[in-house]
Amino acid sequence: MPNRVVNILVPVISVILGLLVGAVVMVVSGYDPIAGYSALWNGIFGDSYTIGETIRQITPYLLSGLAVAFAFRTGLFNIGVEGQLLVGWFAAAYVGIAFDLPMYIHLPLAIIAAAVAGGLWAFIPGLLKAKLQVHEVIVTIMMNYIALHTTNVLTRMVANGKETTGTIKETASLKSVFFESLTDYSRLHYGIFIALAMVFVMWFILEKTTTGFELKAVGFNKNASEYAGMNVNKNIILSMVISGAFAGLAGAMEALGTFQYASVKGGFTGIGFDGIAVALLGANTPLGVVFGATLFGALKFGSLNMPNAAGIPVEIVSIVIALIIFFVACGYIIRYFLVKTNKKKEAK
Amino acid sequence: MEYVIEMIGIRKEFGSFVANDNITLQLKKGEIHALLGENGAGKSTLMNVLFGLYQPEAGEIKVKGKTVKITDPNVANDLGIGMVHQHFMLVENFTVTENIILGNELTKSGVIDIKDAAKKIQSLSEMYGLAVDPYAKIEDISVGMQQRVEILKTLYRGAEILIFDEPTASLTPQEIIELIQIMKRLIQEGKSIIIITHKLKEIMDVSDRVTVIRKGEGIGTVITAETNPNELASLMVGRQVDFTTVKVDANPSDDALVIKNLVVTDYRGVERVKDLSLTVRKGEILGIAGIDGNGQSELIEAIAGLRKSKSGSISINGQDITNKKPRKVTESGIGHIPQDRHKHGLVLDFPIGHNIALQTYYENPISKNGIMNYGKVSELAQKIIREYDVRTQGEYTPARALSGGNQQKAIIGREIERNPELLIAALPTRGLDVGAIEFIHQRLIEQRDKGKAVLLLSFELDEVMNVSDRIAVIHDGHIVDTVLPKETTEQELGLLMAGQSTREKVTKQGDNKHAE
Numbered sequence: 001m002p003n004r005v006v007n008i009l010v011p012v013i014s015v016i017l018g019l020l021v022g023a024v025v026m027v028v029s030g031y032d033p034i035a036g037y038s039a040l041w042n043g044i045f046g047d048s049y050t051i052g053e054t055i056r057q058i059t060p061y062l063l064s065g066l067a068v069a070f071a072f073r074t075g076l077f078n079i080g081v082e083g084q085l086l087v088g089w090f091a092a093a094y095v096g097i098a099f100d101l102p103m104y105i106h107l108p109l110a111i112i113a114a115a116v117a118g119g120l121w122a123f124i125p126g127l128l129k130a131k132l133q134v135h136e137v138i139v140t141i142m143m144n145y146i147a148l149h150t151t152n153v154l155t156r157m158v159a160n161g162k163e164t165t166g167t168i169k170e171t172a173s174l175k176s177v178f179f180e181s182l183t184d185y186s187r188l189h190y191g192i193f194i195a196l197a198m199v200f201v202m203w204f205i206l207e208k209t210t211t212g213f214e215l216k217a218v219g220f221n222k223n224a225s226e227y228a229g230m231n232v233n234k235n236i237i238l239s240m241v242i243s244g245a246f247a248g249l250a251g252a253m254e255a256l257g258t259f260q261y262a263s264v265k266g267g268f269t270g271i272g273f274d275g276i277a278v279a280l281l282g283a284n285t286p287l288g289v290v291f292g293a294t295l296f297g298a299l300k301f302g303s304l305n306m307p308n309a310a311g312i313p314v315e316i317v318s319i320v321i322a323l324i325i326f327f328v329a330c331g332y333i334i335r336y337f338l339v340k341t342n343k344k345k346e347a348k
Numbered sequence: 349m350e351y352v353i354e355m356i357g358i359r360k361e362f363g364s365f366v367a368n369d370n371i372t373l374q375l376k377k378g379e380i381h382a383l384l385g386e387n388g389a390g391k392s393t394l395m396n397v398l399f400g401l402y403q404p405e406a407g408e409i410k411v412k413g414k415t416v417k418i419t420d421p422n423v424a425n426d427l428g429i430g431m432v433h434q435h436f437m438l439v440e441n442f443t444v445t446e447n448i449i450l451g452n453e454l455t456k457s458g459v460i461d462i463k464d465a466a467k468k469i470q471s472l473s474e475m476y477g478l479a480v481d482p483y484a485k486i487e488d489i490s491v492g493m494q495q496r497v498e499i500l501k502t503l504y505r506g507a508e509i510l511i512f513d514e515p516t517a518s519l520t521p522q523e524i525i526e527l528i529q530i531m532k533r534l535i536q537e538g539k540s541i542i543i544i545t546h547k548l549k550e551i552m553d554v555s556d557r558v559t560v561i562r563k564g565e566g567i568g569t570v571i572t573a574e575t576n577p578n579e580l581a582s583l584m585v586g587r588q589v590d591f592t593t594v595k596v597d598a599n600p601s602d603d604a605l606v607i608k609n610l611v612v613t614d615y616r617g618v619e620r621v622k623d624l625s626l627t628v629r630k631g632e633i634l635g636i637a638g639i640d641g642n643g644q645s646e647l648i649e650a651i652a653g654l655r656k657s658k659s660g661s662i663s664i665n666g667q668d669i670t671n672k673k674p675r676k677v678t679e680s681g682i683g684h685i686p687q688d689r690h691k692h693g694l695v696l697d698f699p700i701g702h703n704i705a706l707q708t709y710y711e712n713p714i715s716k717n718g719i720m721n722y723g724k725v726s727e728l729a730q731k732i733i734r735e736y737d738v739r740t741q742g743e744y745t746p747a748r749a750l751s752g753g754n755q756q757k758a759i760i761g762r763e764i765e766r767n768p769e770l771l772i773a774a775l776p777t778r779g780l781d782v783g784a785i786e787f788i789h790q791r792l793i794e795q796r797d798k799g800k801a802v803l804l805l806s807f808e809l810d811e812v813m814n815v816s817d818r819i820a821v822i823h824d825g826h827i828v829d830t831v832l833p834k835e836t837t838e839q840e841l842g843l844l845m846a847g848q849s850t851r852e853k854v855t856k857q858g859d860n861k862h863a864e
Contacts (some may be wrong), residue, residue: 210715217706220697227654227684227692228706229675 006338010331011291017334018324025319026312035310036320043305044298050305052183055192056258060085062195064275064295065248065282065289066202067118067243072284073206074239075219078126080140081247082272083147084118086265088251090151091117093262094158096168096255106171111194111252118248119241121147121207126240130233136240152264164263174257189257196290198246203286205242215239247272266280273301281328299324351413352377352509352540353398353429358407360393367393368404370554371566373542373559375509380531380541382555382572384548384584386781387753390564391544395511400424401482430502432482434514436494445469445482448501472503477533492523493641499530510534512543516550517779520639521809521842528554546584546781548577562586585783595793598817600629602665604801605651605770610660612646616656620646623660623823628770633792633802635816635833637809639845643825645687646806648774651803652684653677654692665769678707683768685759687775689806694747700755701729701743704762728765736761737787753784760791771795774805789815809838823847 023033043200044054064071064081071078078084092114101107125139159165161348180190206212217225220233226232250271255262299321306317327334352376360368368390375381385391396402398409400418409416413428418424424431438447445466453459466482473480478496486494495515504508516524531541531554531720545551551558552572560567560583567583582588605628612621620643628634638644649655651662653674661670669677678684686692694703705725708714713724728742736757740750747755756776763771773792777785792815796802804813812819813833820830821844829844 208720210710210718210720213702213709213715213720217695217698217702221691221695223691224693224695224706225688227652227674229673229678231673 006335009338011328013334013338014137014328014331015295018327021327022320022323025323026086026316029316029320030216031312031316032310036306036312039306039309039312040299040302042309043302046305047184048182049184049186050302052179052186052188054298054301056186056188058293059192059195059257060250060253060271061274061278061293061297061300062192062289063198063246063253064271065278065293066198067246067250067272068275069244069282069284069286069289070202070206071239071243072085072279073219074215074235075222076126076236076239076243077130077137078122078125078140078240078243078247079137079276080122080143080147080273081243081250082268082270083140083144083246084121084244084247085251085254085269085272086147086151087121088114088118088248089255090154090251090262091248092172092252092255093165093168094154094206096172096260097165099172100169101171103171106169107174107256110168110172110256111249114248114252114255115249118251119245120289122240122244122247123237126237129240130236144272147266148265151262155262155264159264159279165261167260168256172256173260174253175260187258188256189253191253191257194249198249199286199290202246202289206286211238228284238253248273250275277325277329281284281325295328296325350376352411353542354408354413355394355398356408357399358409359405360390360397360402361405367564368397369565370563371407371559371561371564372569373566374569375540376544376556377540378535378538379556380535380543380554382551382558383542383544383561384551384558384580385561386546386563386584386783387751387779389561389781391561392513393564394561395431395513395542395544398424399429399511412623414481418512418629425505425507429511430505430506430509431504431511432495432498432502432513432515433519436498438494438497440485440487442486443482444480444484444486444489444497444500447486447497448482448504452505457842469500469504470522472500476503476530478530478538490523492526494517495519495523495527496530499534507539509540509542512541514545514779515543516545516547520807520845521838522846524550531544544672548580548782548856549578552577560584581782585781595796598632598796600632600817601799603627604630604665605803606661606663607647607651608661610647610650610662611658612643612650612655613658614646619658620825621650621657624822624825624827626820626827628801628803630769630801631796631799632817633804633815635804635806635812635819636822637806637812637819637841637845638822640807641843642822644774644822646825648684648687648772648803648805649820651677651772652686653683678766681769683763683771685756685763685771685773685776687778689752689755690761694755696746696748698747699744700733700738700740700750700758701725702749703747704729704732704743704758707766732758732761732765736791753780756780756788757784760788764791764795768800770801770803772803772805775807776804777806777808777811785811790818811840812841813838821845 026033026036043050045051064085067081068078092110095110095113120145125136125143128134128139129136155165174191176188176190179188206216214230214235218230218232222232274296278292279291281295283294303317303321306312307314351374355373358368358371371394393402397404400420400423409418409443416427442490445462448469454465469482478494478500478502480493515527534541543555555572557569557571558580559569562584587817607624607626610621610624611619612777636644646655650657653672656671661668663684664680665667667680669680690696702725705714705728713721715721726743732738733740733743738757738761738853739754776788792802792804804816816833818830819833820827821841823845824847828847
């Protein structure tokens with residue numbers, strides 16, 4: 001079996017296995033798996049509204065996945081995507097509310113503000129890693145909490161003590177009348193184009209630029225990179241900043257697209273953390289992230305339909321979704337068996 | 349009856365790759381049997397089959413005449429087969445005794461009985477003349493002594509047949525002589541030895557018979573006394589090999605690399621290079637001879653910009669490069685074949701083509717305005733692969749998949765292609781076979797003949813003597829003497845390397861620039 005076939009078969013078999021084990025869980029708990037899965041299916045592809053909402057859900061996952069994947073490719077583990085997303089969300093919303101500008105300035109400004117905020121937030125752990133060898137995992141985790149509570153305070157200030165800011169100006173909005181009419185008033189917005197453009201940007205940086213060459217080299221072997229005259233510290237910081245900018249953009253999707261405001265949050269959104277799984281599912285490649293984000297976004301949104309349509313409790317739904325992702329994540333086991341049975345066949 | 353081990357018609361496959369094919373090796377009791385072959389010829393595979401790490405696809409193994417199935421290393425141990433690995437498997441901060449009993453601890457009511465074990469080790473050590481202190485810590489003893497600990501480990505476990513995997517790779521000349529004596533002593537005591545090596549001189553010195561394998565195939569077994577190094581070499585590579593590196597006399601001109609009073613410390617702040625001065629001239633190869641750990645690595649890293657020097661100066665063609673960044677050093681005309689090709693020389697997960705572009709990726713025409721031109725990368729890679737005989741499936745093969753010799757040829761190609769004023773070659777032939785060594789030596793001499801300076805660091809006396817035009821002997825961070833290969837002997841060099849300064853017989857040439 002050629003490698004290419006294996007590469008395609010692995011995720012497909014993984015998803016099927018996940019669905020099967022998920023079905024077992026539903027049966028054991030006394031629910032009808034066929035009803036459950038058709039509810040899931042309808043929740044994703046049921047009508048133009050659900051399709052729109054599914055894509056809307058995929059959008060921030062694309063960006064948070066890219067953020068994690070990008071850092072990963074350069075040997076860094078950015079657990080702080082959640083925090084970078086939150087500061088990006090706030091920055092975009094603030095610019096969206098506070099300024100009065102024509103759209104062609106206002107919208108890009110709000111988007112860039114989110115990217116810059118996320119980038120700066122990631123700059124700190126990058127700097128600490130490069131200069132003082134502080135492990136980025138610890139710093140980024142802690143910075144998530146700082147981000148959560150700092151943005152909450154700032155949001156309250158902007159909202160004059162209320163929990164939610166006013167809506168952003170229309171000149172800063174990614175809202176799409178066209179998409180609304182197409183998808184029966186779902187919240188699908190133009191941000192999906194930004195996210196897909198960023199997929200291209202990540203691919204371009206890594207595969208086409210000297211910067212990408214350096215980042216990858218540093219990620220694989222710091223010693224050889226130093227020997228080859230690369231500035232290892234600069235590359236570590238740069239990688240974190242680019243990763244953080246992607247994360248900040250994920251925040252902008254929420255601020256300027258889905259919600260159109262910033263609000264005080266009781267806890268993390270989870271999009272940043274799920275980005276880790278998205279990136280790993282996609283083997284840290286740009287195209288892989290598209291696959292991972294699609295799977296995550298679709299399951300996440302589609303499963304909302306399962307309690308309503310099939311009467312399956314939210315807890316069971318969470319287990320089923322987790323199982324599917326679990327099996328996809330253990331793809332290497334399936335790959336192992338595929339390669340092994342293959343070998344046996346060849347031997348015969 | 350007379351064979352303690354017979355491996356007959358062994359075949360081992362990895363997928364479609366045949367690593368061993370129809371190899372027969374018969375070890376007589378009380379003989380030293382050499383297993384000779386190039387890198388990747390399948391020596392280690394064969395020994396791993398014997399040691400139970402691999403199962404052969406065909407063939408038979410007999411121990412003392414009985415057919416056996418060696419399914420794992422424990423079975424090999426029980427059959428009295430012991431292996432002295434090339435890379436020692438010792439815990440640095442454990443004592444000799446602790447290391448030897450590791451995994452095999454004698455206990456008295458649940459407590460390890462160190463004393464008893466130490467006594468046993470002491471008596472084994474005396475019996476074979478190993479002179480190992482059972483209570484010494486591994487980190488405090490020399491490499492040669494560590495190897496004896498490995499030997500003791502196999503003896504302690506009752507080995508009758510000892511396999512030595514490249515045992516002289518990291519030993520000094522004196523230690524090699526001692527090792528040969530130890531091997532002869534082991535034979536006297538009734539042990540049998542298989543020694544894996546590609547060094548012909550050692551084979552001639554120590555072995556009774558030689559089994560040669562080439563590209564996985566058994567070529568045959570010859571009696572050492574009836575052969576000579578030239579014949580062995582051609583058996584091994586399958587063609588005539590030149591041994592003595594042919595070269596015309598050097599024609600050195602101006603100073604290229606000038607190092608003055610250099611002091612370099614290691615990561616703990618301990619001075620490893622102490623007030624060292626050295627000059628390499630254009631058109632000459634200066635060899636640095638010395639025992640590993642006498643400051644060579646730190647010296648090279650300081651020149652290459654990978655390590656800060658504490659004081660002193662380094663300059664190349666009059667341009668000061670002291671404490672400059674690696675890129676500056678590279679751009680000022682230094683090419684560097686690093687000592688550890690996996691750590692510094694290559695990004696193993698990158699394609700070999702990317703690795704070939706590792707020093708020039710940021711320059712025109714490989715890239716323009718920060719955009720890589722991977723077409724040009726491929727062009728360059730193909731050129732180097734062709735001209736430097738790098739055997740690889742193509743430029744997209746990961747560097748990791750290449751053999752050591754081919755990885756090294758790619759690095760050498762990359763460095764020489766930039767046409768550097770000074771080429772630093774640190775252990776350029778470590779672990780490589782005769783064919784690759786010959787090739788690399790010729791490239792170094794070519795550079796010299798083009799009027800470039802070459803700084804060669806090597807632990808192999810043969811190499812230093814053969815290739816260099818001048819030899820600087822380093823000991824404890826100093827250059828103790830600079831000698832001419834024609835006017836010195838390996839014996840003399842060995843003594844200098846051990847730190848015996850021969851100040852009274854300073855070379856006649858006035859260029860002896862060492863400072864004391």
